[in-house]
Amino acid sequence: MSEPAASREDARAQKTSRLHGTLNVLGVYALVIALFMLGCLMPGEFLTRDNLLNILRDIMLLGIVCVGVAFITYSQHYVDLSIPGIMALSGIIAVSMLPYGFVIALLSGIAAGMAIGAVNGVVIGYLRLNPIIWTLAMMSVLSGVIRKAYGGKQVYPDAATDAGNAFLNLYHSEVFGVIPLPFAILAVLALAADFLMRKTAFGAQLKLTGSSYEAARMTGVNVRRVVAAAFVISAAASALAGILLTSFNKVGAQYIGKDYDFQAITAVVIGGTTLAGGRGSIFGVMGGVMVIALMNKVMSLVRIGDFVIGDFQKNIVLGAVFILVVGINSFSRRKSGLDDA
Amino acid sequence: MTDIGVALEMEKVSKRYPGTLAVDSVDFTAYAGEVHALIGENGAGKSTLMKIIAGSFDDYTGRTLVNTAPVRLHSPAIARANGIQMIHQELSLAPPLSIAENVLAGRLPSRFGFLNRSALIAEAERCLQRVGLELDPLTPVEEISQHEAQLVEIARAVGNNPCILVMDEPTSALSRAEVERLFTIIRKLRQQGLAIIYISHHLPEIIELADRVTIMRDGKKVATKTISEITSAQLVELMVGRSLSDLYGKRRESPGEVKLRVEHFSRYGFFHDVSFNVRAGEILGICGLAGAGRSELARSLCGIDPADYGDIWLDGEVATPEDYTDAIHAGFAYLTEDRKAQGLALRLTVAENALAAVVPRHCVAGVYMPEPGEALLARLVERLQVYPPDPARTTGSLSGGNQQKVLLAKWLATEPEVLILDEPTRGVDIGAKVVIHQAIAEVVDRGRSVVLISSDLPELVGLSDRILIMRKGHIIGQMDKARATESAVLLAANGEGELQPV
Numbered sequence: 001m002s003e004p005a006a007s008r009e010d011a012r013a014q015k016t017s018r019l020h021g022t023l024n025v026l027g028v029y030a031l032v033i034a035l036f037m038l039g040c041l042m043p044g045e046f047l048t049r050d051n052l053l054n055i056l057r058d059i060m061l062l063g064i065v066c067v068g069v070a071f072i073t074y075s076q077h078y079v080d081l082s083i084p085g086i087m088a089l090s091g092i093i094a095v096s097m098l099p100y101g102f103v104i105a106l107l108s109g110i111a112a113g114m115a116i117g118a119v120n121g122v123v124i125g126y127l128r129l130n131p132i133i134w135t136l137a138m139m140s141v142l143s144g145v146i147r148k149a150y151g152g153k154q155v156y157p158d159a160a161t162d163a164g165n166a167f168l169n170l171y172h173s174e175v176f177g178v179i180p181l182p183f184a185i186l187a188v189l190a191l192a193a194d195f196l197m198r199k200t201a202f203g204a205q206l207k208l209t210g211s212s213y214e215a216a217r218m219t220g221v222n223v224r225r226v227v228a229a230a231f232v233i234s235a236a237a238s239a240l241a242g243i244l245l246t247s248f249n250k251v252g253a254q255y256i257g258k259d260y261d262f263q264a265i266t267a268v269v270i271g272g273t274t275l276a277g278g279r280g281s282i283f284g285v286m287g288g289v290m291v292i293a294l295m296n297k298v299m300s301l302v303r304i305g306d307f308v309i310g311d312f313q314k315n316i317v318l319g320a321v322f323i324l325v326v327g328i329n330s331f332s333r334r335k336s337g338l339d340d341a
Numbered sequence: 342m343t344d345i346g347v348a349l350e351m352e353k354v355s356k357r358y359p360g361t362l363a364v365d366s367v368d369f370t371a372y373a374g375e376v377h378a379l380i381g382e383n384g385a386g387k388s389t390l391m392k393i394i395a396g397s398f399d400d401y402t403g404r405t406l407v408n409t410a411p412v413r414l415h416s417p418a419i420a421r422a423n424g425i426q427m428i429h430q431e432l433s434l435a436p437p438l439s440i441a442e443n444v445l446a447g448r449l450p451s452r453f454g455f456l457n458r459s460a461l462i463a464e465a466e467r468c469l470q471r472v473g474l475e476l477d478p479l480t481p482v483e484e485i486s487q488h489e490a491q492l493v494e495i496a497r498a499v500g501n502n503p504c505i506l507v508m509d510e511p512t513s514a515l516s517r518a519e520v521e522r523l524f525t526i527i528r529k530l531r532q533q534g535l536a537i538i539y540i541s542h543h544l545p546e547i548i549e550l551a552d553r554v555t556i557m558r559d560g561k562k563v564a565t566k567t568i569s570e571i572t573s574a575q576l577v578e579l580m581v582g583r584s585l586s587d588l589y590g591k592r593r594e595s596p597g598e599v600k601l602r603v604e605h606f607s608r609y610g611f612f613h614d615v616s617f618n619v620r621a622g623e624i625l626g627i628c629g630l631a632g633a634g635r636s637e638l639a640r641s642l643c644g645i646d647p648a649d650y651g652d653i654w655l656d657g658e659v660a661t662p663e664d665y666t667d668a669i670h671a672g673f674a675y676l677t678e679d680r681k682a683q684g685l686a687l688r689l690t691v692a693e694n695a696l697a698a699v700v701p702r703h704c705v706a707g708v709y710m711p712e713p714g715e716a717l718l719a720r721l722v723e724r725l726q727v728y729p730p731d732p733a734r735t736t737g738s739l740s741g742g743n744q745q746k747v748l749l750a751k752w753l754a755t756e757p758e759v760l761i762l763d764e765p766t767r768g769v770d771i772g773a774k775v776v777i778h779q780a781i782a783e784v785v786d787r788g789r790s791v792v793l794i795s796s797d798l799p800e801l802v803g804l805s806d807r808i809l810i811m812r813k814g815h816i817i818g819q820m821d822k823a824r825a826t827e828s829a830v831l832l833a834a835n836g837e838g839e840l841q842p843v
Contacts, residue, residue, distance in 0.1 A: 201704040208697050212686035218645070218677050219697045219751065220669040278688065 025272050028287030035294035042301040051297065057248075058293035060182040061241045062263055063286060066271075067186070067193045068237025069264045070285045071230040072131070074197070076210040076277025079265040080120060080234050081135040085142030086113045087242030087257025092146060094243045095155045095167065095252040102163040110239045116142065117235020121228030139261075146254045154253040171247040182244050189237065194282040206230065211278030259315075266322045267292045274329050295321070347409060348373040348505050348536035349394065349425075354403035356389050361740040361770075363389040365560040366403065371505065371536040376527060378547040378568075379540045381557035382580055387540055390557070391507055394538070395427045396420030408504060426498035427507045432490050434482045434497075441465035441478035444497045468500035469493075472526050488519040492526070499530065506530065507538045512546060524550055544573045556580055559770060581799075589803035590782025596623035596806060600790045601759050603642065606651030611637040612814040615651070617843055619759065619790040624781065626793045626805030628830050634814040635794045636678060639761045642792075643675040644668040655758060669698065672758030676748060676765055678794075680741075684748040687737030691727065692718055694736050695750040702755075721750040726776050742773025749777060753784070760784055761792045766800060778804060798827040809843065812836055819843050 039046040065083060072080055080086075094109030120138060124131045158164040175184040197203040209216040209226045217223045241260070246252045271288025273280025299309040299317060309317075353366040364386045371377045381387045393401045399415040406412065407423040414420050420427075434443045441461050442449070445468075450460035465478035472492045482490060491511060498506055508527075512520045527550065531537060541547055547554055548568060556563040556579040563579050601619040606612070612634040619625045629635045641648040644662030653661045655671060662668035665675075677683040685694050696703075696714045703714050722730050725746040727739075736747055745766065752760060762781065766774045781804065785791050795801040801808065808820045810833040818840025820830060832838035 199709055200707050201700050201709055202707065204693075204697070204700045204709060207693070208686055208689070211689050212682075214683045215686045215694075216697075217665075218675070218683040220666045221697075222664075222666055278686070 025281065025284040025287065028271055028284055028291060031270075032287055032290045032294065035291060035298055039294060039298045039301065042298065044301045044303070046297070046301055055293050055297050056180070056183065058296065059289055060180070060186050061245055062260065062267060062292060063186045063289045064182070064189060064241040064244070065238050065260050065264045066267050066285050066289050067189045067282065068234035069268050070193065070271075070273055070280065070282060071197075071206065071233045073265065073268050073273045073275065074210050074277060074280060075206055075227050075230040076213065076275075077124060077131040077227060077230065078275055079131070079135070079261065079268075080117075080231060080238070081132065081261050082116065082120065082138035082142055083234075083238045083261040083264060084257035084259070085139045085146070086116050086235050086238040087245060087260060088146055088252070088254050089113065089116065089142055090239035090242040091246030091256050092150065092155055092252035092254075095157050095246060098157055098161065098163045098167055102166045105163060105167065106243060109243045110236060113235045113239020113242065114232055117232040117238075118228070120235065121231035124231060125224045125226070125228030143254055150254070152254075154251045156251055157247075167247055168250055169247075171244050185240065185244075189240075190282050190286060193233075197282060202226070202229070207278050209278075262322070263292055263318065266318055266325075269322065269329070270325050275326060276330070292318070346373050347371075348407070349538075350404075350406040350409070351390075351393075352404040352406075354390070354393060354401055354405065356393055356398055356401040358389075358740075362560050364393065364401070367557070367560075367562045369555060369562065370565075371538055373504065373536050374531055374534045375552040376531055376537045376539055376550055378551035378554040379538060379557065380542070380544075380547060380554060380576065380580060385557040385580070386560040387557050388509070389560075391427075391509060391538070391540060394420065394425060394505070394507055396425070421501065424502070424504035425507065426501055426503035426505070427509070428491075428494050428498055428511055429509055432487075432494055434490055434494060436483035437481055439479045439481055440469070440476060440485070440493055443482055443493060444468050444478070444500055446497065448501075464500070465496075468496040471499050471530075472496045473522070488515050488523075491515065491519075491523070495523075495526065503535065505536045505538065507540070509540045510542065511539075512541065512543065520546070544576055547576075548573060589800070590778040590780075592782050592786060594622050594786045594788070596620040596785075597788065600656060601792075602654040604652050604654075606638070606641070606648055606653065608637060608641050608646065608648050610814075611646075612641075612811075615816050617809055617816060617819075619792060621788045621790055622785045623806045624785055624791045624793055624804050626795070626801045626808035626825075627811055628798075628801055628808050628834050629811035630834050631796075632813075633811045633834070635811055636763055638811070639675055639763055639792065639794060642668075642759075642761060643673045645675065669755060669757075673761065674698075674752040674755055674757035674759070675761045676752050676763055678764040678767060680744055680748055680767070684751075685736050685744060687744075688735060690733050691722070691736055691739070691747050692732035694747050695721060695732075695754060698751050699754045717754055718750075721753060725750055725753075725780060740770070740773075742769035745769045746773060746776065749780060753780065757789065759790045759792065761794070763794045764796065765793070766795070766797060774800075798831060802827050802830060810834055810840060816843055 045051050069079055069083070072078065090109040090113040093112040094105045097105040097108040116138065120135055123129050123134050157167045159168055171182060173181045175181055197206065205216065205221045205226050208219065208221055209223050213223060242257055245256055249256060267288035268285050269275060269288070270291050271280065271284035271286065273285060295317070296314060299314055302309050347370060349371040351367065351369040353368065354364060355362065355366050356364040367390060369390065379387045379390065392398060393414065396414040396417040396419050404411060405414050407425070412419065412423050444465045445461060450457040450464060462478050469476065469478065472495050474489065474492045474496060476485065476489065482493065485493070511523060515523060527537060539551060551568050553565060553567050554571070554576065555565045556576065558580060598621050599618045600621040604616045606615040615638060627635050637646065640646045642653065643665055644667055645665045652659060660671045662671060662673065681687065695718055699714065699717070700709060703710050718732055722732065727743055727746050727750070736744060739747065749765065765781070766777055769777070781791055793801065793805055802825050805825065806822055808825050808830055809816050810818050810820065810830070812834060818833065820833065820841065829838055833840055
């Protein structure tokens with residue numbers, strides 16, 4: 001290969017790699033549109049007000065969780081598997097604290113979640129334990145603690161009190177009389193997270209940490225604190241989603257938040273935030289969330305004779321999609337030499 | 342010897358990495374029954390050539406013939422099947438397993454699907470005998486010494502009945518007596534008709550052991566010579582192949598007041614009671630063998646690793662750092678020796694890497710302001726002649742020399758008072774070396790101090806105003822510019838020769 005030809009090839013590879021990032025995000029939204037159109041073509045009630053509201057609800061809660069998880073994945077620490085536990089715990093704590101006032105209840109719920117996030121952050125960031133193993137253990141501990149503390153009982157907000165009433169209406173309240181509150185929260189969180197990631201010192205340091213932990217450390221970045229912060233941010237978002245979900249279900253229970261861990265990481269990865277860290281955007285993550293929500297709904301509408309797609313089958317599809325996306329991503333990046341592995 | 346036959350022949354072999362031609366149409370022939378040394382400076386392409394032989398690449402160009410049969414060495418398995426065995430610089434043994442299991446890894450004898458223990462021991466003993474090692478084959482590898490492990494590694498390679506054995510710096514961790522033992526074994530293997538390709542930096546070893554030597558420079562083969570017709574000096578000339586007058590930068594100012602003062606600085610087990618000064622506008626070299634504690638000292642000076650005792654003064658004020666962030670703030674910078682793993686995030690852009698250390702400074706209330714960074718980056722890219730001059734390029738696609746420039750740019754961006762450089766030109770081409778040396782000269786000309794750690798002796802001697810000699814964690818003396826020659830410094834690092842007190 002002659003020198004000029006080779007350097008042309010370098011330039012081409014460079015362009016391809018820049019395109020790769022853009023295409024990834026556009027690809028997600030193309031998938032969103034495709035799924036939406038597929039839904040419209042399905043016989044049944046896809047384009048009804050109730051169904052669209054249902055989809056919006058799925059997007060809202062999963063989206064709030066994902067905004068947080070994105071920070072963990074971005075920092076190359078994959079995911080927090082204790083998310084369902086954090087969601088359940090913060091919901092239950094919030095309900096239990098309602099007698100002390102509505103605001104105090106909300107704050108205690110979020111504080112409880114963040115405390116768990118801080119423990120995760122210290123153990124994973126400072127003591128460098130494997131994030132998957134540690135949060136898996138944390139999940140197990142949390143579900144045990146909740147069962148023990150509440151004796152397996154569910155806790156109900158007391159609708160007779162003002163605070164209880166406010167809590168039950170929390171999920172269904174609206175901002176400016178039109179926008180559902182959870183959606184407004186998601187929008188504000190997503191914008192804030194995007195700003196944090198792209199425009200602040202913390203974001204730059206998070207990106208460096210996620211791209212090369214050692215290089216970040218040797219640049220004077222306090223990598224331990226950065227990783228710990230990612231887990232606290234994620235836990236705060238999960239806690240918020242947990243409280244909203246508890247309000248919607250009108251009950252605090254140990255099973256609330258089930259499956260959110262895997263759905264969240266799948267949405268984040270579909271959205272172009274690779275498990276290798278340091279890549280992706282909140283905009284892409286939101287696309288991933290929409291894909292998951294739409295996929296779930298479209299699958300529910302499938303009816304061929306007696307055959308319907310139930311929860312088990314959905315799990316199979318979701319798992320397959322996750323494997324496919326992660327597989328294609330690592331393969332294509334290794335092929336194009338973008339990753340140093 | 343040459344009448345026995347050609348074991349390995351390579352014709353016009355080339356290998357490209359993104360941005361560099363690491364091996365450029367090299368012809369190479371190794372005969373059965375010879376020790377063929379392969380030498381060259383860092384980045385000359387010898388390790389890439391060796392990897393081609395070992396089957397690490399499936400995209401090299403040119404012809405390769407093993408025992409006169411054309412073979413495409415596109416995977417390590419193909420290389421092994423053709424009788425090529427490799428002994429790496431870093432040992433690749435599994436420490437918890439026994440010697441026997443390591444030696445016979447991948448071909449454990451079995452009977453009815455179960456491990457045949459007696460055959461395992463017998464075969465392992467046979468292999469160990471060939472390298473003159475008398476150890477119980479059932480000893481775990483973690484319980485034997487480094488040089489015994491090296492021999493176990495050779496036993497494993499030899500046990501596969503290779504016709505070509507590639508050895509990469511096999512003596513780097515061995516004592517003189519152990520080297521002698523290894524050489525006896527290598528000579529015995531040569532007698533048995535193996536072609537041995539021997540890579541080393543150590544010229545006396547090559548003169549002693551090799552039959553022929555191939556010299557590489559900048560990816561190309563310079564020459565292949567018979568050892569009997571060449572001297573060490575001629576080898577060096579062929580390796581370097583240029584006049585050295587352009588190197589080591591042009592300095593205008595001479596050193597001024599004391600800037601950095603280090604007293605009784607210790608980290609137990611690494612360096613002990615280290616005291617020295619560095620003046621403004623001075624380049625202080627630190628010379629020592631591998632394991633002397635040079636990098637460890639540098640890392641503790643910057644607060645990357647904790648120190649146990651001692652103090653540091655910067656411009657007359659106590660500046661013993663709490664942690665690295667603190668040290669950077671105080672005006673320290675440490676350029677790591679490990680560019681790929683610790684220096685750069687290879688998949689981020691040139692801009693992201695070069696500005697990584699100044700991000701906190703360019704922030705107002707935590708929000709990043711892009712403008713000052715852009716101007717700074719443009720200046721650095723121009724001054725260090727980063728090629729291609731495109732800040733949005735992925736750093737990993739740059740050549741080694743340009744990556745090193747980006748790493749240096751990261752620390753020049755912080756305008757450090759004390760710049761500590763650990764192997765600043767490791768594995769870079771000569772053009773980048775000149776630029777980096779000039780940049781270092783400019784730093785001290787602006788009244789800053791540089792501490793230079795380098796195993797590249799000509800560079801260390803050429804750049805430094807003064808050289809501290811470090812040995813086994815202690816500073817044993819110093820040499821000023823007038824007395825520091827390459828051989829004097831090397832002798833001193835080995836604990837011989839005369840030194841001035843610090």
